[in-house]
Amino acid sequence: MIVRLPGVYPPQQDTSLLNDALLAHSLTPRTRVLDLCAGTGALSVAAAKAGAGHVVAVDIARRACLNARLNAVVAGKRIDVRRGDLTAAVQGELFDVVVSNPPYVPAWGDELPTTGTERAWDAGKDGRALLDRIALSCAEVLAPGGTLLLLQSALCGVQKTEAMLEECGLTVTVVARSLVPFGPVMRSRRAVLEQRGLIVAGQATEELVVFRATKSSPSTSTMG
Numbered sequence: 001m002i003v004r005l006p007g008v009y010p011p012q013q014d015t016s017l018l019n020d021a022l023l024a025h026s027l028t029p030r031t032r033v034l035d036l037c038a039g040t041g042a043l044s045v046a047a048a049k050a051g052a053g054h055v056v057a058v059d060i061a062r063r064a065c066l067n068a069r070l071n072a073v074v075a076g077k078r079i080d081v082r083r084g085d086l087t088a089a090v091q092g093e094l095f096d097v098v099v100s101n102p103p104y105v106p107a108w109g110d111e112l113p114t115t116g117t118e119r120a121w122d123a124g125k126d127g128r129a130l131l132d133r134i135a136l137s138c139a140e141v142l143a144p145g146g147t148l149l150l151l152q153s154a155l156c157g158v159q160k161t162e163a164m165l166e167e168c169g170l171t172v173t174v175v176a177r178s179l180v181p182f183g184p185v186m187r188s189r190r191a192v193l194e195q196r197g198l199i200v201a202g203q204a205t206e207e208l209v210v211f212r213a214t215k216s217s218p219s220t221s222t223m224g
């Protein structure tokens with residue numbers, strides 16, 4: 001059971017798609033998992049329950065951190081919850097699995113909200129404000145052989161994320177796709193998304209995509 005406090009992002013189809021990708025990994029007491037943009041901590045709890053020995057959850061919102069701590073207690077699992085800005089909260093640490101369902105909804109403007117529920121989904125005009133930062137910084141916190149599992153909407157550019165992750169030296173595969181109906185936020189932004197060419201007239205669904213991006217380990221890297 002996952003408890004959700006008011007104002008915290010409710011786990012939904014995106015959480016569930018990423019959860020399945022996470023559980024497809026073998027998680028052992030030696031596995032170090034980082035849940036970036038943790039919200040209720042649903043993915044952290046899933047990782048801990050599946051056997052990961054060390055789980056760190058990071059969220060910028062105070063209430064989400066409180067919520068993730070609460071869910072750790074409810075689940076009877078140890079989860080190290082930290083309030084912070086993406087990987088800045090774990091500088092110098094390495095993880096075997098980084099899982100992230102960040103804000104990815106194209107917003108009215110580029111300025112990111114610093115309070116309120118919109119902070120859970122608003123991601124600048126192109127929806128990439130957080131995705132780009134995660135793609136650029138995740139390699140620094142991945143252990144050799146470690147894997148990033150990252151979810152986004154295809155509206156924000158699948159190839160862009162793929163290319164950025166590859167530029168950071170990661171091997172990238174799309175491991176899951178799911179077509180979902182627009183929720184209320186997307187429905188309210190249809191006109192502006194159409195104007196920007198991010199959706200076509202009458203579009204009512206978006207594709208969610210999960211990337212698996214793996215850092216080579218010494219045994220898999222080629223000798224130079």
Ligand SMILES: C[S@@+](CC[C@H](N)C(=O)[O-])C[C@H]1O[C@@H](n2cnc3c(N)ncnc32)[C@H](O)[C@@H]1O
Nearest residue numbers: 009011015037038039059060061085086101120
């Ligand atoms: C789409 S919700 C995902 C929540 C949860 N992982 C899930 O799948 O149900 C995104 C979360 O990112 C958090 N967030 C937004 N900006 C952030 C940042 N710069 N650093 C860390 N977390 C951030 C929000 O507070 C929100 O809880």
